[in-house]
Amino acid sequence: MADFMQQVVSGLASGGIYGALALALVLIHRATGVINFAQGEMAAFSTYVLWTLTENHGWPYWPAFAFTLAASFVGGMAIHQTVIRPVERGSVLRVVIVTIGLLLLINGAMTWIWTGEVRAVESPFPTRTVDIAGVKISIQDLGTIAVTFATVAVLWAFFQFTKVGLAMRAAAVNPAEARLVGVRVPWMLGLGWGLAAMLGAVAGFLTAPSVFLDPNMMQVVLIYAFAAAVLGGIDSPFGAVVGGLLLGVSLNLLGAYVDFVGADLRLPAALLVILVVLLVKPSGLFGRPEVKRV
Amino acid sequence: MPPLLRLEGVEARYGPVQALHGISLAVDDGQVVAVLGANGAGKTTTLRAISGTVRRSGEIEFGGKPLRGGPESAAKAGIAHVPEGRGTFTDLTVLENLRLGAYTRRDREVKRDLARVAEYFPWVDDRADQRAGTLSGGEQQMLALARALMSRPTLLMLDEPSLGLAPLVVREIFRIVRVLNEDDGLAVLVVEQDARIALDVASTAYVLEVGRVAVAGTSAELRDNESVRRSYLGY
Numbered sequence: 076m077a078d079f080m081q082q083v084v085s086g087l088a089s090g091g092i093y094g095a096l097a098l099a100l101v102l103i104h105r106a107t108g109v110i111n112f113a114q115g116e117m118a119a120f121s122t123y124v125l126w127t128l129t130e131n132h133g134w135p136y137w138p139a140f141a142f143t144l145a146a147s148f149v150g151g152m153a154i155h156q157t158v159i160r161p162v163e164r165g166s167v168l169r170v171v172i173v174t175i176g177l178l179l180l181i182n183g184a185m186t187w188i189w190t191g192e193v194r195a196v197e198s199p200f201p202t203r204t205v206d207i208a209g210v211k212i213s214i215q216d217l218g219t220i221a222v223t224f225a226t227v228a229v230l231w232a233f234f235q236f237t238k239v240g241l242a243m244r245a246a247a248v249n250p251a252e253a254r255l256v257g258v259r260v261p262w263m264l265g266l267g268w269g270l271a272a273m274l275g276a277v278a279g280f281l282t283a284p285s286v287f288l289d290p291n292m293m294q295v296v297l298i299y300a301f302a303a304a305v306l307g308g309i310d311s312p313f314g315a316v317v318g319g320l321l322l323g324v325s326l327n328l329l330g331a332y333v334d335f336v337g338a339d340l341r342l343p344a345a346l347l348v349i350l351v352v353l354l355v356k357p358s359g360l361f362g363r364p365e366v367k368r369v
Numbered sequence: 370m371p372p373l374l375r376l377e378g379v380e381a382r383y384g385p386v387q388a389l390h391g392i393s394l395a396v397d398d399g400q401v402v403a404v405l406g407a408n409g410a411g412k413t414t415t416l417r418a419i420s421g422t423v424r425r426s427g428e429i430e431f432g433g434k435p436l437r438g439g440p441e442s443a444a445k446a447g448i449a450h451v452p453e454g455r456g457t458f459t460d461l462t463v464l465e466n467l468r469l470g471a472y473t474r475r476d477r478e479v480k481r482d483l484a485r486v487a488e489y490f491p492w493v494d495d496r497a498d499q500r501a502g503t504l505s506g507g508e509q510q511m512l513a514l515a516r517a518l519m520s521r522p523t524l525l526m527l528d529e530p531s532l533g534l535a536p537l538v539v540r541e542i543f544r545i546v547r548v549l550n551e552d553d554g555l556a557v558l559v560v561e562q563d564a565r566i567a568l569d570v571a572s573t574a575y576v577l578e579v580g581r582v583a584v585a586g587t588s589a590e591l592r593d594n595e596s597v598r599r600s601y602l603g604y
Contacts, residue, residue: 238472241461245469248460255420255452256520257444257473 080210082331083324088216089299090323091223096278096293096300097307097315098227099271104309105247106267107155107163109170113177115297117154117272118279119290120181121147123189125280126196126288136199140280144273151272155265163264185290198284219281226277227316230270234312243267295342299326302345305352308362318360322348371433373398373556374419374524379427381411381418388414390580391427396524399554401546403571403588405564405601410577412560413453416526419443419558420450432523445473449517453528453560455509457516459502463493466501466512470519479519486515489545507538514542518549525549527559531566539563543570564601568592576601 096114103111111117121143128139158177162169200218204211234240245253246263253260275293282296303322307314326344329336336344358364372395381389389411396402404412418425419436420443429436431446443450449470457466467486471479487494490511496504501512510530517525527546531539547570549555561567568574568588576584576597584597591597 238468241465241468242472244461244465245458249458251422252452252456252458253469254422254440255444255450255456256469256516257441258469259441 077210078331079328081212082327084210084212084220085216086324086327087320088219088323089327090303090320091220092278092281092296092319093299093303093323094316094319095223095226095274095281096296097303097319098230098312099274099278100300100304101307101309101312101315102267102271102274104304105312106243106264107159107170109167109174110301110309111271112171112174112297113154113181114271114275114300115293116178116181116185116290117147117151118275118282118296119288119293120185121150121272121276122196122279122283122288122292123185125276126194126283127189129197130194136197140199143280144276147272147276148269150269152265152269154272155268159268160261160265182290189290191290193287193289196283196288215284222277222281226274230274231312239263239266298342299323299345302348304359305349306359308359310363311359311361314359314361370398371430372396373400373432374558375428375430376415376419377428377430379415379418379425379429381414381423381425383414383423388423388580389418389425392418392577392580392582394575394582394585396556396558399550399556400573401550401557401559401571403564403567403574404558404560404577405567405574405591405597406577406583407600408562409579411580412577413528414580415577416450416452416528416558416560419526420448422450444520447520447523448526449520449522449524450526451513451517451528451530453532455506456513457501457504457509459509460500462498462500463504463512464497466516467493467519470516471521473520482519482521486518489518489548490515507534507541510534510538510542511545514545523556525555525557527557529560529562531561531563539566543567546570564597568602 096118099114100110124146125139125143128134128142129136154177158173159170162173198215200215202213202215204213234244242258243263243266246258246260250260278296279293282292286292299322303318304315306322307318322345326341329344330338330341352359374396376392376394378391378393379389380387380391392415404415406412414423417423419429421439431448436443436446458469467483471482493515501509504512530542543566546557550557559567559571568591571588574588574591575582584591584594
């Protein structure tokens with residue numbers, strides 16, 4: 076039982092990371108209507124910036140964390156303004172291709188700036204474990220869960236209670252109408268990209284300590300995030316988070332208790348989730364089915 | 370005194386199709402003006418040209434200043450445009466729709482205005498957290514109107530408020546428009562198929578035909594005009 080609980084908690088930790096990145100995908104999907112394939116590379120880039128500040132410039136972790144989040148926000152908005160906005164009115168395919176180009180560009184930039192060498196990133200949390208009711212839980216996992224939950228909660232409050240958050244939702248669901256009430260829609264979409272970049276950065280920071288930092292670090296995580304977003308419903312922010320947690324916990328339990336899955340078959344299992352959801356319930360657990368008028 | 374809104378030779382097109390061929394009209398402070406005409410006459414396009422949701426040329430002045438830019442600028446200048454087909458955010462709640470109405474405002478009296486809107490539309494309070502998409506057609510039209518009021522507009526533009534609604538609901542909507550005009554001096558530019566009810570509320574009206582003003586005059590004059598009566602009032 077104790078072992079089971081341990082697996083659940085560590086599943087929640089990785090699930091929180093998937094959920095945060097999935098939420099970033101959902102934000103951009105709602106704003107721009109596409110999957111941002113560069114989301115993982117953007118997150119890795121932010122993580123490199125964090126690493127540079129702490130490792131090379133001697134910044135303490137949390138100030139570097141806050142600064143990099145702010146920089147990621149600005150960077151996300153800048154990406155929207157410079158490369159996404161010019162193609163936004165075109166077909167979905169054009170935007171998708173631009174995000175794939177962005178993936179290659181950012182990946183190349185990271186190799187160019189920081190070389191492809193793998194680097195260890197310190198964790199802000201101690202690697203000790205604490206004993207809660209006989210269950211040994213790593214503080215690292217608890218910290219990861221706390222940070223992702225806090226991030227999601229802050230974001231939720233922002234969308235629910237602030238004027239700008241409300242305007243962003245309005246711009247996403249009905250841009251023409253939003254303009255009539257005076258919302259500057261392109262700015263709202265840009266804010267969406269900024270927030271997504273921030274969320275991705277959080278996911279990157281939390282992933283880095285358990286793997287090694289290299290330009291491809293987030294690619295596998297992005298596939299889990301795809302699976303989480305599809306599972307929860309690609310248009311549902313709530314679904315993305317729940318989907319991430321469900322996926323994290325179930326993959327972890329699968330890996331621990333089903334012998335033939337182990338560590339190797341986790342990724343195929345995630346792809347299986349995507350496939351099954353798309354076949355059985357394309358709108359996901361919490362998404363609304365797409366209604367087409369004919 | 371110059372009119373609140375003045376259009377001079379306004380043209381508009383959708384791609385290759387020209388929808389307006391030089392519209393001139395004026396709305397004074399505190400006046401209700403109706404724009405009538407058959408389907409495709411350019412009534413909706415006239416409103417869209419004013420709020421900048423369609424490409425336009427010609428002169429448009431609002432409050433003595435030329436109106437430029439898209440719908441965001443029109444909203445900021447004090448024009449509330451309630452488009453055809455309700456125009457509510459169906460995915461958002463009633464209260465969120467109303468809060469969005471006040472988006473351009475920087476003052477702190479939004480709460481007081483919410484209470485004021487609830488006086489006109491008492492059901493709004495009970496159903497504040499309901500999604501707008503679940504309201505009936507009439508309620509959605511009223512919500513669209515209430516949302517427009519939340520911006521404290523100087524000019525309210527209504528596009529076919531009667532479309533698809535029961536006569537009783539239509540009468541209630543026009544009653545509220547009249548009260549807003551009489552009590553608050555709100556200027557209204559209303560586009561309507563139902564000429565009779567529009568002429569009841571409006572003091573002046575313009576009849577459009579294929580993108581041009583065919584007839585203009587006071588409501589009384591138009592009611593007495595033989596061809597207008599036959600084509601649009603049906604008696």
